[in-house]
Amino acid sequence: xxxxxxxxxxxxxxxxxxxxxxxxxxxxxxxxxxxxxxxxxxxxxxxxxxxxxxxxxxxxxxxxxxxxxxxxxxxxxxxxxxxx
Numbered sequence: 107x108x109x110x111x112x113x114x115x116x117x118x119x120x121x122x123x124x125x126x127x128x129x130x131x132x133x134x135x136x137x138x139x140x141x142x143x144x145x146x147x148x149x150x151x152x153x154x155x156x157x158x159x160x161x162x163x164x165x166x167x168x169x170x171x172x173x174x175x176x177x178x179x180x181x182x183x184x185x186x187x188x189x190x
Contacts, residue, residue, distance in 0.1 A: 124178050126168040130155040147173040
């Protein structure tokens with residue numbers, strides 16, 4: 107799990123990459139947290155988790171979570187509070 111540095115030039119409503127993980131269970135926890143708070147997001151690379159042992163080894167990629175800049179502090183607080 108790795109939060110991204112925030113780009114100060116982006117507006118609060120813009121979506122940008124804020125977090126990445128190679129752990130499908132951790133991604134599921136974060137998505138459940140965001141869903142429960144009705145925070146809009148999208149994930150790139152999640153579909154590769156299901157190809158484990160196939161053409162793309164799961165250990166060699168990350169899913170990247172995009173969300174609005176205004177929601178990033180909420181995610182960061184959750185990650186810090188839960189030690190994720």
